[in-house]
Amino acid sequence: MALQLWSTLKEAIVVYTGLSPTTFFTLLVILFTLYYIITSLFGSSDTHQSHGNSRDFGAEMEPLKPPVQIGEVTEEELKDYDGNNPDKPLLMAIKGQIYDVSQSS
Structure with missing residues (x-):
């Protein structure tokens, strides 16, 4: 057969x-x-989530924190905003401008 x-x-x-x-x-x-x-x-990027980004896109996201106004900071003061403290935002300085990149961590 x-x-x-x-x-x-x-x-x-x-x-x-x-x-x-x-x-x-x-x-x-x-x-x-x-x-x-x-x-x-x-x-589609949501089918290949094994690249270290394990967010659950089906769940509701927590609301964004309001921006923090810190004024001028020195390099030493900026080191306190490295993302290790969950109460402080993650800041990055590029060419003298400071950016809050907390949501991209």
């Missing part, structure tokens, strides 16, 4: 595609591999 089904399938592949069964299945594997590679590169 299985051999008869296989021979029918081989004949159908040749008739409908004009390719030999070996060529047909090789092309099928190549297309599947290309599809997998392309979807891994450009696929």
Whole structure:
């Protein structure tokens, strides 16, 4: 029964595609591999969350804290805002400007 089904399938592949069964299945594997590679590169970001970002996007997010006004700070004072203290925001200085990056930690 299985051999008869296989021979029918081989004949159908040749008739409908004009390719030999070996060529047909090789092309099928190549297309599947290309599809997998392309979807891994450009696929949805919520399906590939194993990159260290384990947020649950289905759950409600906590409200954002209001911005903190700290005025001018020295380099030593800025070191206190490194994200180790949950009561203080995570601040980053770039070219003299200070940015609150707490939500991106």
